[in-house]
Each structure stands twice: as C-alpha cells, then as structure tokens.
Amino acid sequence: MCKGGAVISAAPGRGRRVVASSLPTPHAAVTRASSRSEHDNAPQAGERPGGGLFPLFADLRGRGVLVVGGGAVAQRKTAALLDAGATVRVGAPTLNPGLSAWAAEGRIEHLPGEFAPQWLDQAWLAIAATDDAAVNRAVAAAGEARRIWVNVVDDVEASGFHVPARVERGPVQIAISSGGGAPMLARHLREKLETELDESLGALAQLLNRERARIRRHYPDLGQRRRFFERVLAGPIPALLRDGRHDEAQRAFGAALIDDKPSAPPAGSVALVGAGPGDAGLMTLRGLRALNQADVILHDRLVSREVLQLARRDAELIEVGKQAGNHHTTQERIHELMLEHARAGKRVVRLKGGDPFVFGRGGEELEVLAHAGIGFEVVPGITAALACAAYAGVPLTHRDHAQSLRLVTAHLKDSAGDLDWQALAQDRQTLAVYMGVAGLDVLRDKLIEHGRAASTPFALIENGSRPEQRVVTGTLADLAERAQGHRVQSPALLIVGEVAALAQRLHWFGPAPLTEPPADAALARAA
Structure with a gap:
C-alpha cells in the first residue's frame, strides 16, 4: 500500500478515466479540502457521467503534477496535491494571492502565460482548473496525447480521472465517487461515514503499521497472519485506543503477540x-x-x-x-x-x-x-421457495386457501414414479417444486390424474429475487404450454395451489405477472 498519493481508477469509455484522491505524506498536514472535489466534477447539463471507475491509491511523493489555473479552485487542488507530497507546477497568466505566496516561498513553481502543451513534460498528472472551457479542453487533449491523466474541473466527460469525496482517519482513507454525476450523494455518504468512524481508527492503523515487520516475522504464513489480525481487532486494543489509552494498547498488542502460539499449523x-x-x-x-x-x-x-x-x-x-x-x-x-x-x-x-x-x-x-x-x-x-414466493407476491400458506406446504424436487422426466402423487394432488395445500422447468407436462398430467383440478392456479417464477425476475401465471391445464411459450429458463421455481392466483394482485417486485400466452402462441392456436 502506498504511504501517500492519490486514488486513481481506470474505466472503459473515452480514452482513460480515473478517480483520484490525494493522500497525506507522513510530514504533511492533513487537508479536508478534497472532500469537496466530487462537486467540482459535477457534469454539465445533458452530459452523462461515466461508470466503471477503478480505484487505486497512487504515490505522488516527489512526482510532478501540473495545475492549470490561478484562482481559488486551482489553489484548493494545489493544496491537496502538496499535502500528498507532489511537486506542483501551476500554470496561469496570473496567480491569486495564496498561490503567489506559495510560489514566493518555493512551495510551487509558477509557469506564467497561456497554457502550452510542453507544460505537461515530466508531469504524472494534471488538473485543468481555469474558468475557460476551451483552455481546459486543450489541457485534456494534450494530456490524452501524452498518456497523462487529466482532471478537468466541472467537466466529467473531458476528465480522465475524478477526485472523489474522502474520509480520513490518519493513514486510513476512504474515497467515495459517484462517477461525477451525483456529487451530493457522495457528500452525503462522506458525512455519514464521518460520524460512524471515530478518530481512533487512525491510531489503530498507525499501531499496525509500526508493528508490521514484527507481525510478519512472527507469522510468516498468510493464513496465520490473517487470523492474528482478526483476534487483535476483536480484542481490547480498539477500545483502548478509543479511550485514548495508547500506551496500554501498545502493551496489549505486545502481549497478544507474545502469548499467541503460531507454531502449530492452522486447522482448516x-x-x-x-x-x-x-x-x-x-x-x-x-x-x-x-x-x-x-x-x-x-x-x-x-x-x-x-x-x-x-x-x-x-x-x-x-x-x-x-x-x-x-x-x-x-x-x-x-x-x-x-x-x-x-x-x-x-x-x-x-x-x-x-x-x-x-x-x-x-x-x-x-x-x-x-x-x-x-x-x-x-x-x-x-431457500428458493420462501424467497421466490415472497418476491412474486405469493403467500405459501393462507387461511382461506392452503393449510400445508410441500417442497418437492425432481427431474420429472426420469423420476416421476418415485413421488407420492396421491399426496401431492391433495387440495388446500401448496406445492413448491424446485428445478421446476423440465418435465412440466409430466407434472401436470400426474397431478390431474391423481385428482388435482385442471383449473388449479400456478405461478412459475424465473430468476426469483433478481432484477431480471419474471413470473408466469395460469392454470394447471396449460402449465407446460405457457412455460414453453414464454421460454422460461432455469433457475425457476414452480408454485401450484390456490395461493398462486394471488400473484396477480399482490406482486410488488419487477414486472407484473405474465397472465396470457405470448402473441405467437395465441396466433398459432387461432390458425
């Protein structure tokens, strides 16, 4: 893991897309300014934010970064980059007082004048933060030609990387990005995490970082090391750090390391x-x-x-x-x-x-x-019977319709003779048939043969509880034809019984049940 840098993420789309978040170096003051950067990347009206961003943390210490622009936004970006240990060059005709002071102090290098592509020479990253869209786009194009990641403030589509909202607890950082399209959501999530993660998390990370080499010597096996970390995190050390008792936490860690016996191989x-x-x-x-x-x-x-x-x-x-x-x-x-x-x-x-x-x-x-x-x-x-029925709006038991439930599985083409069809065909019960796609004609014929009414309702639930869920309903008489007509595929669960008819009124998830045969099947019957 890098000790300082930026979160960078690549994604499909135009050229390259990245999400970046500055990290503090061990000697730099922590800044929260970049937690607002998600808003800086808000899309223009009519633009679509990119997706599929890949986050990673990059070490910027001693690496050159170009910021184009001399105003308040450029200063905010520059501050975050300095805290990450980057070597920052700021290009603009003039600088605001804050940037001018930093240039005078030697903290940044000022490149005076209008943007020139050669400013990108030796740069690892660049940020375009001017109030001129044409200049910003020129920076993005020049960066793309040189394979340099460029963030364009307030222009999602032109940006190769985004700067997300960020939560910091010492060396622990959590970066949040909505892809640039919903900055208020990212800010909301950051605020929520800020309240849920106390400051002792940073102290815990620092303790574990200090002891990393000793832990690795004591536990050369990765599995043993992971189990030790789990014991430490479940023990008293986090609570001691929350109470500010850092010396006691350090002693507790040392005792845990000494008392633990890593010699025996872990039991699987x-x-x-x-x-x-x-x-x-x-x-x-x-x-x-x-x-x-x-x-x-x-x-x-x-x-x-x-x-x-x-x-x-x-x-x-x-x-x-x-x-x-x-x-x-x-x-x-x-x-x-x-x-x-x-x-x-x-x-x-x-x-x-x-x-x-x-x-x-x-x-x-x-x-x-x-x-x-x-x-x-x-x-x-x-189990599928409970979940699929619930997501299809089918109560498996109901005081007016079904007082018992039977769960059945069978590949009916091969094992129809192994089932107690007399029991399965009884009224006032619900059948939930797993693997209920193959052999539906056999199931229907056997149930009707043993006394179940051909008018008994069914609900066939494909991909239950998933976004692509479909529910096909009808009566037992047309079960096989209806499933074939709608091309129902596995995974699917079949429910047979009076309760299945309730799917038409009680469905709440996904599209409404398919209650009619598909148009091509209806036309075939009419012909």
Whole structure:
C-alpha cells in the first residue's frame, strides 16, 4: 500500500478515466479540502457521467503534477496535491494571492502565460482548473496525447480521472465517487461515514503499521497472519485506543503477540453457507462474516455475481456448479475439493444457492467432513421457495386457501414414479417444486390424474429475487404450454395451489405477472 498519493481508477469509455484522491505524506498536514472535489466534477447539463471507475491509491511523493489555473479552485487542488507530497507546477497568466505566496516561498513553481502543451513534460498528472472551457479542453487533449491523466474541473466527460469525496482517519482513507454525476450523494455518504468512524481508527492503523515487520516475522504464513489480525481487532486494543489509552494498547498488542502460539499449523474448516436465491441483500450477517473470513469459496453455478462480490477480495473462488444434463463438477469432486483445502489449513466456504439443507445435498457433504474429522458449521440461507414466493407476491400458506406446504424436487422426466402423487394432488395445500422447468407436462398430467383440478392456479417464477425476475401465471391445464411459450429458463421455481392466483394482485417486485400466452402462441392456436 502506498504511504501517500492519490486514488486513481481506470474505466472503459473515452480514452482513460480515473478517480483520484490525494493522500497525506507522513510530514504533511492533513487537508479536508478534497472532500469537496466530487462537486467540482459535477457534469454539465445533458452530459452523462461515466461508470466503471477503478480505484487505486497512487504515490505522488516527489512526482510532478501540473495545475492549470490561478484562482481559488486551482489553489484548493494545489493544496491537496502538496499535502500528498507532489511537486506542483501551476500554470496561469496570473496567480491569486495564496498561490503567489506559495510560489514566493518555493512551495510551487509558477509557469506564467497561456497554457502550452510542453507544460505537461515530466508531469504524472494534471488538473485543468481555469474558468475557460476551451483552455481546459486543450489541457485534456494534450494530456490524452501524452498518456497523462487529466482532471478537468466541472467537466466529467473531458476528465480522465475524478477526485472523489474522502474520509480520513490518519493513514486510513476512504474515497467515495459517484462517477461525477451525483456529487451530493457522495457528500452525503462522506458525512455519514464521518460520524460512524471515530478518530481512533487512525491510531489503530498507525499501531499496525509500526508493528508490521514484527507481525510478519512472527507469522510468516498468510493464513496465520490473517487470523492474528482478526483476534487483535476483536480484542481490547480498539477500545483502548478509543479511550485514548495508547500506551496500554501498545502493551496489549505486545502481549497478544507474545502469548499467541503460531507454531502449530492452522486447522482448516468448512462452512456450508446458504447464499439465498440471488438478491445479495438476503444474505445473513453470519453468512457475510463467513465470506469475509474464507480463504477458499466453492460456489454453485446459481450463486449470483452480487453475492460473490461480498466475498473477501483475495479469496480463491472455485465454481463447482451443476445443472441438468451438465454436471461438469461431480459431487465426489466437490467432496475432494473440500477435504483438500481444509486439510491444507484453509477456511473453506461451501457456498450454495438457497439453503444448504433444502435440496442442497448439504447433509451428504457434512457426512464426508465428519468422517474425515474436519471441523464444520452450517449457516442457513433463505431457500428458493420462501424467497421466490415472497418476491412474486405469493403467500405459501393462507387461511382461506392452503393449510400445508410441500417442497418437492425432481427431474420429472426420469423420476416421476418415485413421488407420492396421491399426496401431492391433495387440495388446500401448496406445492413448491424446485428445478421446476423440465418435465412440466409430466407434472401436470400426474397431478390431474391423481385428482388435482385442471383449473388449479400456478405461478412459475424465473430468476426469483433478481432484477431480471419474471413470473408466469395460469392454470394447471396449460402449465407446460405457457412455460414453453414464454421460454422460461432455469433457475425457476414452480408454485401450484390456490395461493398462486394471488400473484396477480399482490406482486410488488419487477414486472407484473405474465397472465396470457405470448402473441405467437395465441396466433398459432387461432390458425
């Protein structure tokens, strides 16, 4: 990690785009001026802010930065750059009194006159902060030609990097950017974080920075080092620093380092974690904690990208997904991977869509772990039947319609004979059928054959809880045709029962249910 510099982020779009935030050097006074810089980058009317910015911290100590402009905005930018240790050259016909004083003191170099492209020679970054849009754009064009990052104040599209809102706690910095398009939101988030992060966070970072070499000597193994940090952060040291008892905190840290026994190799373990149906907001706090502690994550194909983004960035992600007709990772291979990584001392998360113990083969995996003597835990998840029904506006039980609920899974083309169809066809109950896309014609025929009315409502929920969720409704008689006509794909959950009809009135998430056959299917029937 750099000790001083700027947050720089690259993104697709015109040329290069970056987000930058100045960092203080060890000997520079901290400035909060750059926390307003997000507003400086507000887009002009009609312009679209860029997206996909990539943040990184850059060391500007001793590196040349050009600021074009001699007014108050240029002075504010220059102050932040000086605090980051940059060597700042300010180009403008005239300077305001503050910049003039800094030039006289030798803190900055003044380049008098109108902008010339050669001012960018030897510059690592540049900021255009004049009140002349044409000059600012000329700086941006010259920087682009030289592959030099340029920020243009009040011009998002011309800027190669943005300066975000910033929260500082000693060496700890949090940079916030809306991409330049919503500066008030960035400021709101900064103000919120300012109240939630107390000043002792900086003292804690300084303590850990001082002790970094000793910690690495004591814990050469990364996994052991990470566990030690977790114990320290969960112990009394943060509270001592909050109370201003810095000497006691230092002694407590030394005692923790001496008392800890790193010689024994870390014991690996496996956590079976339910990821829910896809909406990352449905992950439990305990599941999120497991993801942040994991060294290795073995995840199903259906675990959403948004959930995987909650994992620790340096965790190893291994997809072990299976889908109908394409088991590219066998269950036996999943068992081998769990044992292999746990025996290597890793903390493994077996991340499953929905809940591990509801059609997730979690019991089989725990039996393998127990037999091998590997420690494990189970973190429940919200199973698809509960989440998909809720997001589709279908109450699984209802005093007027259903007094019981059955959860069913089957690849019906192959295993229809294994189910108790007489029980499944009973009235006043709700069926929730997992993997409910294949074999819908068999399901319909079997239920009607064993007494379920052909007029029984159904709701077929595709990608439940995700932004692309679709709900198809109808009656049991036209179940297979309706699903085929709307080209419903996995993952999908089928709900059969009177409660399914409530989706038409109670839906609240995503588009309204599809209650009619698609136009091409209707035309085919008419022909």
